[in-house]
Amino acid sequence: MRSVVEDKTTAARIRDAAIARFPIDGINGTTLRAVAADAGVSPGLVIHHFGSKEGLHRACDDHVVRAMTQMKRESLGEGAYRRAASIAAMYQMALPLVRYIAWTVGTGGETAARIFDELVDEAVELFAEGRDSGTIGEVYGDPRKQAAVLVAMQFSALVFHEHLTRVFGIDMLTAEGLAASAPYTLQILSGDLFDRQVMEETKKALQELERSQEGTR
Amino acid sequence: MRSVVEDKTTAARIRDAAIARFPIDGINGTTLRAVAADAGVSPGLVIHHFGSKEGLHRACDDHVVRAMTQMKRESLGEGAYRRAASIAAMYQMALPLVRYIAWTVGTGGETAARIFDELVDEAVELFAEGRDSGTIGEVYGDPRKQAAVLVAMQFSALVFHEHLTRVFGIDMLTAEGLAASAPYTLQILSGDLFDRQVMEETKKALQELERSQEGTR
C-alpha cells in the first residue's frame, strides 16, 4: 500500500527524480547514486530498470516529450486561444517538466531538435491559417525560417527564466510569470517600441556590418 | 621559438582549449586530461597554472567577459550602428568565444547573470536615448523589464543557433547567419507579422489562461 504522495511506480519515481536533477546538475554532473537516493532506492535498481544512465536519460526525454504533446493536444482551442497555446501550454505542465524542457532545448541534441521542430511546424500551420483568415500579414521569404525565428524568440522566456525571474521578481516558469511578461513581449511584437524608420536603418547597418566582415573568417 | 599558429603563452593555450571544450562537453563532462591534451601539456600543468578545475573555469569566464566588453567598446558607434551593435558585436568575436557565451548564458550561474544584466543596462540606456530623440516610443511599464524581455529575445538567436542553423542552412554564429536571419527578426519586431487586433485577443487569452490557473499550483 502506497501513500498518496508517492502514488507512482518505483520506475516512475526514479525517472522523475532524474528529471528533477538533470537540469540542475547537468547530464554528467548527475550521479546515479544521487538519483537513486532521491527516489529512495539503491543505485543498482536504476540500472535494473533503465539498463544504463543513457537509458535513463532517454526515458526522461521520452516522457517529457510525451507529456508536452499530450498537454498541447488537450489545450488546443480556437482562435486566439490556439495562438496563445503553442508555448503557453507548457506553462500548464508541472514545473519540473518545464524546467527539463527549457534545459533540454537550450542544451541541444536530438530531443531538443525534435521539440523545436515540432513547434516550428505548428507555427507554420498557424501562419497558413492566419493568412487565410487575414489575421497575419504576408510572411517575408520562407515561412519556415520566419517560424523558426519566432519560436526561438518565444522560447527565450523559457531559457532565460532565471534572468527574467531576477528582473521581474516573479518565477518565470509559472503562469503568473508568463502573464507578467506578456505585455512587454506584446509591446515589442506590436511594433510600438521601435520606430519603423529606425528599424530600416538597423537593417542597413547590419548588412553593412556583414559586408565589413566578409573574408575575415 | 614558437610557431605563428601557437603564438600564445602556455597558460593561454590551456585556457583557450578549455573555452573550446566546456560548451561542447559541459563543465563536468570536460576532463582536465582532455584539456591538457588539446593544449599539448600534462594534466598537472593545468593545476599548476589555474589551481583547480574551478579556477580554470573562472579564468575562462573572466577572459570571455573581458573580450566581450572590449569588443563592444571598440565597436561602439552612433545611431543605428550603436543600436545594432549591442548583440551583433558578439558576432565579430572569435567563434569559440561566441559559443562559450551562448553556452554560459543558457546554462545560468553568476557569469551568465553578469553578461545578461550588462546587456539589459545597455538596453535601458538606449531606451532613454531613443525616447529623447524620438526613435523609440513610450515604453510600457518598467523600462528594465522591457529591456530584459528584449535582450532575452535577441539572445535567443545565440542560444538556439543550433536549431536556427538547421533551418536556415547557414551557421548562425557567423555574421552571415545574423544577416540572413535579421530580416525575419525585423519582420516580427516591426509589427507587420501579427495583426494588432489579434495581439489584443492574445493578450486577453493569456490573462484568462492565468485566471484559470489560479490556485492550481
Next chain:
DNA sequence: CCGCTTACTAAACAATTGTTTAGTATCCTA
C-alpha cells in the same frame, strides 16, 4: 657560478563513477 623561482612532466593517490554480481524477498501463474 650560485641560488631561487618558474615552467613543466611522470607517476602515484584517493575519491567517485557507472556497472556487475550474487543473493533475497515478493509476486504471479500454472
Next chain:
DNA sequence: TAGGATACTAAACAATTGTTTAGTAAGCGG
C-alpha cells in the same frame, strides 16, 4: 503449492576523475 519471473539490495569491480608529489630543466638576478 511449486516454480519461475520480477523487484529489489549490498557489496564489490574496473575505470576515470581531480589532485598531489617528487623531480627535472630552464631562466634570472646577484
